[in-house]
Amino acid sequence: MIYIHRVVSRRIFCDKAKRFFIGLYYYNIAGGDDSEAALCHYLSRGLQEARATGYDEIGPKLGAPLEVWKGMCGIAGITVLTKKSLKGETLGSELTVLLKSLEYRGYDSVGIAVISDGRLVVRKGAGKIDEVSRKLGFRKVDGLTGIGHTRWATHGPPNDINAHPHTDCNGKIAVAHNGIIKNYYELKKEAIMKGHTIKSDTDTEIISHLLEENYTKTNNFLEALSTLLDQIEGSYALVILNVDEPDKIYFAKNLSPLVIGIGNGDYNLVASDIPALLRYTNRVVTLRDGEYGYITPSKIHILKKRKPVNLAGRIKTIDWTIESISRAGYPHFMIKEIHEQPLALRETYFGISSDPLVDEAVRILSESRLIYITGAGTSFHAGLVGRYMFSKFASRPAIPFISSEYTQVINEISEKDVLIAISQSGETIDTLRAVRWFKASGGKIIAISNVIESAIPRESDLTLYTRAGPEIGVAATKTYLTQVLVLTYLSLGLAKYEGMLTKTEYHQKKNSLRDAWRFTEESIRQTEPLIKSLAKSLSTAQSIYILGRGLGSLLALEAALKIKEIDYIHAEAYPAGESKHGPIALVEPGFPVLFIDAIDGREELIGNIKEMTARGADAYITTCKSEELGVHGAQPITIPCTNTQILEPYVHIPVYQLLSYYIAVQRGLDPDKPRNLAKTVTVE
Amino acid sequence: MVTSLVVLAGGLGKRLLPITKETPKPLLEVMGKKLYQYTLDYAAEAKLDEAIIVSRKGWITEREHNGIQLRIVSQENYGMDEAYRAFYNEYQNGIEDTLIIAFTGFIARPPNIIEQSLRQYTLLNESNMILVTPVATGTDTHASVEFDFGSRVKLVQEKGKGGSGYALAGVLIVNREGARVLYEDGIIPGLNHLASRGSLGAALWTGEWMDISYPWDILEAVAMLLDGVTETKIASTAKIAKTAIIDGPVVIDNNARLDEFAVVRGPTYIGRNVLVGMGAFVRPYSAIESSSIVGSRSELKRSVIMSNAEISSGAVIADSVVGPYSRIGEFSVAKSTYVDKLPSRFTIRIFFKKRKPKMGSIIGAKVKLGPHTVIPPGSIIE
Known part of the structure; x- marks a missing residue:
């Protein structure tokens, strides 16, 4: 029997037709069998189920063009002539600062690679930038050329091996990547046959191995990079280090964003967006699709289809400030996030409907004596709608309370009760306190959160994640609707489990929930x-x-x-x-x-x-x-x-x-x- | 960033007839400023210091406006595409990395519309971008845009289905390649061409915006601009009689004269060299453009008097627009009432006021009306 004990954050590319598949996370199987074959077997079953319920229509389709969050990961690189050009003490601390400004793009796994005394030093791990950098001593890493990566995992907690940068077999090439390599599976199989050792399950690592191979053949890294771009398909922004050329950062861009920052002659930078560069320079070149090349502290060399690109007129001087990060197309984050709701709802439905933890949650709820729901502010309001749905479909009463008011229900809790704790950030102190106290009373906790492995999920028995993506505007918008969706999904599951809905009714209701995003989109357009x-x-x-x-x-x-x-x-x-x-x-x-x-x-x-x-x-x-x-x-x-x-x-x-x-x-x-x-x- | 700005200002404003009979649309004055100058002011807000302005020969004579040096290109025929071609023929080699194309005839509040567009353009990571804005009425008069909420344009239609939707907000930013496509295909087909290639982004303008297409729009535009007037400003050269009464936010421009016992209620605009005669009464949301005369004991209610017009003594003008160089005879009345068929821009007002707004009449340019003329509501006098 397959027992799923945790969700891991990997994308899998093992469909029989050799098309890629992204978005459906898959499961680490207990007993140590997490070989790709086992996972693919599981996934193919998951896919069949997915097709049976019809949801691959709405999620990213097999082989379909990708629809990914703009800004899923952040990458950066800096190369300096002398240490004087650094603002911080060491290159490691410099990279940490750079990554901090990319933090909004993702912050649950982070890593840096630096060329130090002719060696490649790579430090990476799961967790927030501050924590990981403290734990792994980013500040102590020094050198003149380095790259970094920060990531927002939408599917399961990240782990240390899958964090970027990735290296080749000899530890001479390091790669950080934002995007998705479509033909990763074929390339990987080929690489393994040729004897490469692949450590992670990411689509990125293959890039370092391909580069290693191309580089051995030609002994010209730029040529190796050109060849690589012919080999890989998909979206990418890459920054690459090669130990043999300690003053160069190679880069390439296709579909994912990448910008070069021009220093005053003794340093140059590259990063996922302009705001990250503004601390160092206001002169930037936004790269276009298909462009690649390298930067040194004093030189920028860009190619497209093996021909040099003329930079005349492309250098922009930026006179705005960091606060406008990533509002692309919108004057404020709030309106951007309102408009993003259809996508957030689609992702959330897609995620929750393939999450095996829902069954577990339903079982816990069904076996409980009383259900409590808590949250603060908008999360509490989502909880009230959840209560309504529990009552309507499952005929189960649920008791909502505002998390800071937990003392009102403090005397009624027994071990058989369960608390649904809702928090976008997973860090809201009032809700966290309610969770701790509830746990101390012996009850079980089901958390609903948008941030993976945050405090409340860590202290809960089980967590269901909304997949709203990062929310920057202070007012909660897309997180409210995604929380409501998760709660409604849960109530339908409970209703089915307890026999309150027939199978047909259940599927009918589930299917209408699947289409929720369409209604949001239409409502916004219309009004x-x-x-x-x-x-x-x-x-x-x-x-x-x-x-x-x-x-x-x-x-x-x-x-x-x-x-x-x-x-x-x-x-x-x-x-x-x-x-x-x-x-x-x-x-x-x-x-x-x-x-x-x-x-x-x-x-x-x-x-x-x-x-x-x-x-x-x-x-x-x-x-x-x-x-x-x-x-x-x-x-x-x-x-x-x-x-x-x-x-x-x-x-x-x-x-x-x-x-x-x-x-x-x-x-x-x-x-x-x-x-x-x-x-x-x-x-x- | 190296940027060129081209302002297309060669339109006649046919839909604005009979107001534009004497003065083409870009030169129409609204609240003391010509319509093309609005666009230039938005460019000045974005700290641009040079603009190429395409217009008919002789229309625009100034060489500098609000710190922006103007280079003027003449177009032979009317039309937006024609104007753009004229520009492109002359300047194609000079087009820098980024080209901003701005239309004339729209107004926006706050005025940072071009600055905002440029900012979005640098953030958007798309080679070409158009600014779009939600409009409750009027997609029947200007291009409507369909875009996905990931900021990518799907379709631009020259004339929308009417009613509400997202409109092209008068600002496009393209790179050299985009500029060429617009030249070869024409502006709207060119935008669709770029959209079909997937290289046209959309940025959302959430401030106020309107396009002046029909004569009635002038009333709405003035109302929108006057909503932004919060305090009374009187030019030092204006002459205000001691017994004149100014009540609420009123802007009085250079050399304007308010005679004894004149009453002006804000928000209202009194233009340069305007004379408001003895005992005249100007009610809120009115604008009197430069060198016009509002005669003694006359009354204006929510009306716009365009430049060089004269409202003679004792006339009453309500909810109307009086075109440039017109003269309304003594004791004439332009009545207003509730009409059955409303111009589209007004339908939205029913929604909020829950009753139909009153409508007056449109009196074209250079119209002379004798004394005691009664103008029935809803008339358009050419």
Whole structure:
């Protein structure tokens, strides 16, 4: 029997048709058999199951063009003439600083390679840059030429062997890579036949071996690199060290980003993006696809198809600052991340639906006495939607509590209880405390987090990961919807396990969840122009009510939080039926009231709209039944029809995220850095 | 970064007729500034110091604007593609690494639209880029863009389906190769060509933006610009009578004169050399462009009086645009009311106000109307 004991972070390329496959992570099999054959066997079974449920349609397809997060890894290199050119004490500390500025691209495995006294020194490991650099003494590594790599693992915890840079058999060539080599599998087989020893399971290591071979043949490294680029297919940004040429960093670029920074004659740099270079220089050359070459401290040599490239006119002088990192195409991170949600949802569904830990989680939940759900801020709101789904599909009550308020439930916990702890960063101190205390009471913990191997996952019995990618904007956007998706998936699993859903119903619901991303995309397209105008008229409001019924009242909480934290406008969410027991007293002519029609209680909602408009409120409603509901006095904001509560969060929430964003722009506020707030709250 | 900027300013503004009968669109004055100067100001914000401006012969005479040196290229025929070709024929060898192509006739707030585009361009890692913005109305009048949320353009359509969507926001940045493609294929087909190759990125403009296509748009554009006016600014050369009343944010330009008992409610703009006569009443969201006269005891309600026009004594103008060099006779009335069929830009207002906005009339350029003329709402007088 195959027992899966942990998820590992590797991509696998072993489909029979020799096409590559990425995105589906695979499993390390207990008993030590993690040979490729065993893994491929397992994967092919996984694939069959995947096809049976139809999800390879939505995930990255076999052999299809890759859709990867822009900025999945960061690479950098620096070469100096003398130590005087260094800003830090050693080359190692210099590289650490460079990698720190690339940290937003990924931060769970890191490594450097430096040519020191004619030897190649490689130090690498899993963990955050600060930790690894301290543990492995990056600062003590010295030399004049070095490269580094930092990585964001979306699939399973990273390990030391798979961390970059990778070396060849003789330890003379080191390679750091951002991207995916498509024909990796064939090349690897060939290399093994030729007698190379391949240590890792990455697609990168093969590059160092190919280079080794080409270099032995010609004794010209540039020629070896040219030949390599003919051999490999896929996306790559490469930085390469060769011990025989201690003052050169070789590079190559195709599809993945790479930029050269031009020093003042005694140093040059190369990195994944411009902001990383700005500490050293503001003169850069952005490389184009197919270009490769090398830098020395005093020279830059770029080739394309073996012919030198003329750099005239390509040197840009940058006059902006580091803060604008990676907002490519967008003025703020928040709007970028709102627009990224369809992709984040797709990745998350894809990941969660192939995660064997879900079955384990379902079993734990089913065997538990009581289910508790906790989180702080947006995560708590996602938890409330989770509670709704547990009740709706699995008929299992779940008790939600705000993580800092755990003392309220402190006396009721038994060993048979289970806590679902939700935290984007996995480091939120309030939630961490709730987890520790719950564990001390003997309960089991299921964590939901976006950051692999962070504190809360480490202390939990089991973790389900959202795959939203790095979220930089302080206001949570894409993490909310991906958390809701994971919770909903879990509730469906539980419902099936407990026999509350038939197999057909289960698959039907699961399939609609699979399509959640389409609804988000459509909702954004449909409403953004209107919301931009609406934001203008709401930007002067002092106070806003957001009302809904059933699921709508839960979504309203998140909508109100966004408007509060980003726009500094008092926004209050209320169940619509409850609004007449108090809050309505504040309503006067012109008071904005937003309604959320999330299918639940639509009839009654009409009554609530009338109550508000009768008092002169400026009412708006996000609904797909705009013709039906528009006649009752609220202006309809039409969103796509989902016809099922499961999908309602994915059409309503983007509208309110956009609204809060555009109000902030109207009011001249920075939506990425709301005052008094931090992305990860690590103080109580 | 080595960058060239070309501003295409050779359009006649046919859709703006009869307002543009005498003055072509790029030279129309809105809040004291010609439309092509808006584009140049956005370029100045991006610290560009040189621009090539393509226009019809004799239209643009200034050689420097707001610190930007202007080089002028004449185009023989009208049209955007024509203008671009004229530029390309003359300057193709001089195109630096990056070429910014900016249109005229759009306005944006805040004014850093070109700066923002350049910034996005350096970050985007694409050879060519267009700026897009969500618009609630009006994709029927300018190009609409379909792009995926990974910032890559899929399709650019010359005329959208109408209503809401993402519009091309008047700024393109291309490299030398992209510049050539636009020359060979024409601008819109060229963009689609680049998009089909997968080398056209999109950057999102989330600030305010509008394109002035139809006469009614002038009212909306002025409203948008006036929303950005937060305090009263009176030029030192303006003459304000002691009994005149200025209420709320009002901009009064050089040599403007407010006579005794004139009342101006903000937000409002009073242009250069404008005379607001004795006892005249100018209500919010109005703009009076340079050298115009608003006669004594006349009243303006949410209206735009273009340059060199005259509103004679006792006339009442509501929700209307009066074209350049027109004269409205004494005690004439341009009434406004709720009309059935609204121009598209106004439909969005119904959404927020929940009732139809009032509409006045469009009085073209060089129109002379006698005393006591009653202009029914919705009329367009040529």
